[in-house]
Amino acid sequence: MGVSERVEEVSIYAHRGMSGTFPENTMTAFQAALDAGVEGIELDVQMSKDGHLVIIHDEQINRTTNGKGYVKDLTLDELLGLDAGGWFSSNFIGEGLPSLQLVLEWLLEEGNDLTLNIELKNDIIAYEGMERKVLDLIDRYQLQDRVIISSFNAPSLKKVKAINPNISVGYLIAGVKQDAIKVARDIGADAIHCQPSFALSTYGRDAIEKGFPLRVYTVNERAVKEQLVETGVEVIMTDVPEQLK
């Protein structure tokens, strides 16, 4: 199979939305990704003090909002009142943090056929009950076939599969994790989400051969993308989909 044919097979997911050009994990970044023609978006979920699912990468709000402190210590209302755009550029002042519910509703709008990769950010703070809350929300909107759940937290992914064996799960790893296939099997994962270093290693090739598609983050250079396409990865996650499409 030639490279050009392979290029058409790989799917592009916008990492934290179109986060190279817009404030990460905001509705503006997600809409821009849809407009750019990607196949999916990746986003990060943390949980508020009152048990709501909020889209933000860090455990603390300090880096990407105008507030300070931990997501887990603030209520949904407090989190939704923060500015999540001004840190990136004054053009985006007024941009808020989205809830997961808002993103799922947006996914159901006409013309939106994106796949949504929901990363559970529960490897640093173990949010009690997060898995069931996420799956219940997905159920409520009947979006089971359009979502992928990923996490660095293997026991959490096992819980996800125990609650709903049909939901697609990606085991998320950093670097060249030599026991990735073993852990992915133990979880019952459908894929491995990894960095280029793993995908381009013998471990990565072995994973593909053993039936684990690779979804690779975060790829912002065309040359790396082309190497990955040649290797046969399924998904490339990028901050700059407009440059890689």
Ligand code: G3P
């Ligand atoms: O899901 C892939 C990637 O987003 C994991 O790393 O730190 O960007 O959430 P991070």
Ligand code: CA
């Ligand atoms: Ca992420």
